[in-house]
Amino acid sequence: MVESKVSTNEVSVLVDQGLLLPLMEEFYTIQGEGFHQGTAAYFIRLGGCDVGCHWCDVKESWNAETHPPTGIQSIVENAAKYSDTIVVTGGEPLMWDMHPLTEALKAKNLNIHIETSGAYPLTGIWDWICLSPKKNKLPEGRIYDKANELKVIVYNKHDLIFAEQEAAKTNKNCILYLQPEWSVRDKVTPMIVDYVMANPKWKVSLQTHKYLNIP
Numbered sequence: 001m002v003e004s005k006v007s008t009n010e011v012s013v014l015v016d017q018g019l020l021l022p023l024m025e026e027f028y029t030i031q032g033e034g035f036h037q038g039t040a041a042y043f044i045r046l047g048g049c050d051v052g053c054h055w056c057d058v059k060e061s062w063n064a065e066t067h068p069p070t071g072i073q074s075i076v077e078n079a080a081k082y083s084d085t086i087v088v089t090g091g092e093p094l095m096w097d098m099h100p101l102t103e104a105l106k107a108k109n110l111n112i113h114i115e116t117s118g119a120y121p122l123t124g125i126w127d128w129i130c131l132s133p134k135k136n137k138l139p140e141g142r143i144y145d146k147a148n149e150l151k152v153i154v155y156n157k158h159d160l161i162f163a164e165q166e167a168a169k170t171n172k173n174c175i176l177y178l179q180p181e182w183s184v185r186d187k188v189t190p191m192i193v194d195y196v197m198a199n200p201k202w203k204v205s206l207q208t209h210k211y212l213n214i215p
């Protein structure tokens, strides 16, 4: 009994240090969205998210405790076998300290991308930051200066107003995307198309992996 308690505490310390991470799944596929759409990449999906988007398509990621704390070295070894482009996603990966994982991936000379809501402080070394802000829990300030792309998910018309508010906070090189939320894509895509033609600083991002029926 005492032994298992100590061991649980040790796991929790290692998770706090970012040396173990709640790994939900890892897979090699094609990046379907945003600037790198069409690029083969290895995805590392970490569990844990408390942002609570009602349309979230990975709700099974929310409870970190349902995903096994996994050593970063084994995650990195697996990733390096498949691709030189690694996408860290979630869940919300910035709930965890990303320094150890990204340092280990960099030691293998891999390109590291993150997909984040920005709701937690930015940690880690990134070659590409995709910031996808959510109304429920807005990004931490510093990430707006670092984001390479801003990807706003559009579920209804008000999301276009939110998109402009968020775009105003980004750096001047940040590429701006509007992406239809999948379950309402038939309804919102025509609205996004009209909006982008009228406001060409924005681009359309589609979840092409879902059209291709790949993960």
Ligand code: SF4
Pocket: 049, 050, 051, 052, 053, 055, 056, 057, 058, 059, 061, 090, 091, 092, 117, 134
């Ligand atoms: S931030 Fe991402 S993972 Fe978290 S609830 Fe929203 S869509 Fe789901």
